[in-house]
Amino acid sequence: MKKFITRVLILLVAVASVSSCKTVRKLASNNNVYSVQDDVQLGKEADAQIKADTKNYTFLKSSDPNYRQVNAYVDKVMRKILSANAVPYETEFNYNVQVLKNDVVNAFATAGGYLYFYYGLMKMLDNEAQLAGVVAHEMGHIAFRHATNEMTAQQITGGLVSLGLKIGGAGETAEQVAGLAYNLAFLKYGRDAEEEADRNGAAWMAKTDYNPYEMQGFFKKILDSDRSPEFLSTHPDPANRIKYIGEVLKKMGAKNSGKTYTAEYQAFKKQLY
């Protein structure tokens, strides 16, 4: 982590004369100051913090009778997306999904491979292919390193102190890592990052046996539902996403067929209580 502090300083000096906010942002996303290893370390630290925050996050516990089956099911979906052999950092990152029992219609990803899925979202979906669409999207955030891109952008625009970096202090590395990781669960990605995750997620899905158009099915459900305010507050307009996902898949020549695993998913949903 010491190395990246040096990189932050170098980058700050490098962009000190850039005054346009837009230019700074563009520079930032092309020049992630964190290393791939930093993504892994920050994701791991954030995971520990999220687990410690028992007030907000209720993880499905290993003592829960459905623990093994539920986790294995979601993990299987993630592995199938990985099997497309197109997801960046497949070996460098620790791709893993964890299940939260909160009745929230959302999912999120931090960095270095850590994905989180809420019961509320999984209960709302109709089939496994729709779940795969959301899994692929969240994997897109990880694979394109949106968290550390965003953190790079925020540091450059003056958020260095609020991110917990105490430059020059001795023996504060663990504290610095903790301070930085704390931001991961609260980052809001820009529209470009969301679109990048959608487009690539759809393309990965098209390389599996799932019907990739079911990724649109998920957004249609969000549009029809009145119980997805959390999702809408952290994600762009679903109608727009339905449109460009369709364009990506058409351009790829992806067929609007393939498996949905509806019966399997309905059986899986019965375990989510």
Ligand SMILES: [Zn+2]
């Ligand atoms: Zn997203």
